[in-house]
Amino acid sequence: MLKIKGIEIGEGRPKICLPITGKNLTEIEQQSRVINEKQADLVEWRVDFYHDHDIQSALEVIRKQIGDRPLIFTFRTVREGGQRDITDQDYLSINEKAMMSGLIDLVDIELKLPVVIRNPLIAKAKQQGIATIISNHDFGKTPAQEEMINRLKEAELIGASIAKLAVMPNNSTDVLSLLSVTNKLKDIIKIPLVTMSMGGFGVMTRLSGEIFGSSMTFGTVGQASAPGQIDHETLSTVLDVIHENVTK
Numbered sequence: 685m686l687k688i689k690g691i692e693i694g695e696g697r698p699k700i701c702l703p704i705t706g707k708n709l710t711e712i713e714q715q716s717r718v719i720n721e722k723q724a725d726l727v728e729w730r731v732d733f734y735h736d737h738d739i740q741s742a743l744e745v746i747r748k749q750i751g752d753r754p755l756i757f758t759f760r761t762v763r764e765g766g767q768r769d770i771t772d773q774d775y776l777s778i779n780e781k782a783m784m785s786g787l788i789d790l791v792d793i794e795l796k797l798p799v800v801i802r803n804p805l806i807a808k809a810k811q812q813g814i815a816t817i818i819s820n821h822d823f824g825k826t827p828a829q830e831e832m833i834n835r836l837k838e839a840e841l842i843g844a845s846i847a848k849l850a851v852m853p854n855n856s857t858d859v860l861s862l863l864s865v866t867n868k869l870k871d872i873i874k875i876p877l878v879t880m881s882m883g884g885f886g887v888m889t890r891l892s893g894e895i896f897g898s899s900m901t902f903g904t905v906g907q908a909s910a911p912g913q914i915d916h917e918t919l920s921t922v923l924d925v926i927h928e929n930v931t932k
């Protein structure tokens with residue numbers, strides 16, 4: 685279990701994270717306000733949706749709106765399904781800037797980045813007391829189970845606070861495959877796992893984390909940040925139904 689600002693990740697009902705996808709400060713401010721009203725457990729700023737370069741101002745706007753809620757800083761690269769291309773050097777400096785701002789609680793770092801970018805960022809986050817989500821995304825397919833297991837184990841090995849995997853199912857067997865990997869690893873990996881099968885077919889995996897071992901799920905208020913996300917209210921209701929029955 686990982687506790688961040690009172691939110692217990694890896695314990696009880698999966699935590700709901702709502703992403704901010706605004707293009708500019710006005711949109712970001714407005715979305716942050718709505719997200720705050722929705723009582724999200726965590727908030728993710730998807731920086732790759734933002735067209736400006738003033739990271740500090742945007743972080744200040746978000747923090748002002750969301751108060752003390754845990755904030756994840758995520759620049760999703762195009763090769764992993766993000767919106768905007770960036771050089772590895774810029775990825776490094778944007779993330780370093782965010783870590784030095786004192787305004788974020790978690791940072792998403794992609795597992796498949798060049799090691800010379802990835803490892804210093806993990807070290808820097810540790811130094812700053814920021815939790816790391818080491819993530820991996822496949823928008824085209826669901827890799828073989830052994831490969832998914834290796835990626836999640838590698839994330840733990842290189843120092844992740846949370847290991848995250850998002851894959852695309854092409855059939856129902858792929859969905860079972862992702863759930864099976866999560867279920868197998870939940871008692872083997874010591875850190876919280878966050879896994880999801882994307883798209884319509886994967887919807888169960890965004891709801892069933894308490895049973896199979898995924899400790900966070902991404903919902904929407906307005907624009908989705910990935911295919912298959914469902915709106916916050918529905919997500920929250922279903923998570924409650926599962927939680928009440930699992931803990932009966």
Ligand SMILES: O=C1C[C@@](O)(C(=O)O)C[C@@H](O)[C@@H]1O
Pocket residue numbers: 703728730758760792819821848850880882902909910911913
């Ligand atoms: O990695 C993830 C998970 C995600 O891709 C999803 O499928 O819900 C959404 C992203 O915003 C987040 O960074």
